[in-house]
Amino acid sequence: MKVSEMTDTQTAVAGASAPAESRAAKALRDAFESGRPLTYIQSTEEQRVGRVLREVAGRMESGAAVSMPVWTWTVTEGLRRDEGPSVEGASTPRGVLDYIVAHGGTGIFHLKDFHEPLRDAAEIRRRVRDLYAACQGQQKYVVITAPVRNIPEEVERSMLFLEIRPPDLVELVNFLRDETTETDETTLYQIARALQGLTLDEARYALRRAHTGGGRLGPEAVPAVMEEKRLLVNRSGVIEYISTPTNMGDVGGLEGLKKWLRERQRLFEMRDTLSAEIVPKGVLVMGIPGCGKSLCVKAMASHFDLPLYRVDMIEIFSGR
Numbered sequence: 001m002k003v004s005e006m007t008d009t010q011t012a013v014a015g016a017s018a019p020a021e022s023r024a025a026k027a028l029r030d031a032f033e034s035g036r037p038l039t040y041i042q043s044t045e046e047q048r049v050g051r052v053l054r055e056v057a058g059r060m061e062s063g064a065a066v067s068m069p070v071w072t073w074t075v076t077e078g079l080r081r082d083e084g085p086s087v088e089g090a091s092t093p094r095g096v097l098d099y100i101v102a103h104g105g106t107g108i109f110h111l112k113d114f115h116e117p118l119r120d121a122a123e124i125r126r127r128v129r130d131l132y133a134a135c136q137g138q139q140k141y142v143v144i145t146a147p148v149r150n151i152p153e154e155v156e157r158s159m160l161f162l163e164i165r166p167p168d169l170v171e172l173v174n175f176l177r178d179e180t181t182e183t184d185e186t187t188l189y190q191i192a193r194a195l196q197g198l199t200l201d202e203a204r205y206a207l208r209r210a211h212t213g214g215g216r217l218g219p220e221a222v223p224a225v226m227e228e229k230r231l232l233v234n235r236s237g238v239i240e241y242i243s244t245p246t247n248m249g250d251v252g253g254l255e256g257l258k259k260w261l262r263e264r265q266r267l268f269e270m271r272d273t274l275s276a277e278i279v280p281k282g283v284l285v286m287g288i289p290g291c292g293k294s295l296c297v298k299a300m301a302s303h304f305d306l307p308l309y310r311v312d313m314i315e316i317f318s319g320r
Contacts, residue, residue: 022171024048024164025055028143031160032060032108037135037142038128038159044147046112048200049164052171053108053143060139068139071109075116079109093117097127106139115146118155125154132158166197175200179207194225197307202232229307242308246298254296257283261303 021029031039043049050072057068073079073096078086090099093114100109117124131142132155144159151159167175172192176183183191191210195203206228210221230241248258260283283300285293301308 020170021059022052022055022174023168024052024171025059027162027164028052029056029059031162032056032141035137036160037138037140038132038144038155039141040115040144040146040149040151040159040161041164042147042149042161043145043164045164045199045201046145048167049143049145050110051175051200052164053110055174057108069105069107071107072112073109073114074112093121093124094127097124097131100140100142101131101134103140107141109140109142111142111144113146114144115148115150118144118152119150125152128155129158167195167200167203169193169196171200172196172203175203176207179204191222191225193305194222194229198229198232202229205232238312240310240312242298242301242310246295246302248299248303251292251296251299254292257296261300265304 028039041049050070053070057070060068069081071079071081073090075091075093078091079096079099080086087099090096096109096111118128134140135142149161151161169189169192172195173188176188176192176195195206198206206225209228210224248261251258285296287293298308
């Protein structure tokens with residue numbers, strides 16, 4: 001079964017009484033709270049998934065009213081809890097499954113690259129089916145991460161397949177808080193918005209570029225972040241990131257369009273808390289060459305504080 005994250009980015013409000021929950025954490029927490037013990041996540045961001053699992057663990061309390069432990073397994077390091085020593089007898093794929101079945105407490109078990117033994121060994125597939133039955137109602141959750149989707153037919157209906165979209169604003173702000181301690185909240189959100197669309201690893205590269213000149217990570221670092229983002233996005237040759245800011249005042253005429261945008265700006269800013277039916281979906285801009293369509297689009301992106309991308313449809317349809 002495949003579940004896509006349908007919820008939009010939750011808006012994080014500085015100074016709120018409870019920390020906002022990231023989109024990825026909510027998707028996983030919903031899966032766990034629905035009673036699903038097995039989840040398969042296709043992602044190359046293992047560290048990010050680990051961060052999300054710890055966030056989920058902090059929100060899910062066991063019977064002892066403490067956060068759930070998070071265990072991590074790799075074929076090279078075995079099974080570990082946090083930074084502790086590896087668990088004896090749980091270094092092999094069969095060994096870690098046996099340990100989880102026998103484990104008496106609650107917990108989240110993160111199995112990295114477990115698609116390989118799952119694909120290659122019938123014994124492992126059989127034991128995963130045993131694990132599914134053993135973990136039902138026990139608050140034991142197994143999460144497999146892999147860069148590719150490889151779920152054998154025998155276990156496909158027992159396993160939830162979850163796609164993790166790029167980090168949302170909440171996740172990026174939390175990431176920035178961990179990376180820097182000298183930036184105020186307003187600047188954190190400003191930089192986080194500039195980083196939207198990137199993975200956490202790519203966001204880290206962008207921050208390093210911003211720190212190259214030295215000094216505090218403030219609003220003046222945003223151009224450097226945007227330049228790194230432009231380089232990362234443009235590498236495919238199909239999508240081009242447009243970083244040129246344009247004010248609505250740069251557009252001559254089109255008062256009807258400007259009025260429409262101004263009236264709906266507040267609705268768009270509140271899109272995470274409103275019904276989807278009343279949130280602006282988009283604008284179709286058509287016209288002869290040279291009438292200002294591109295300028296309008298740049299101004300709209302700046303007006304709504306959104307990233308702007310140009311897609312080369314000729315390159316896509318060429319099949320190269």
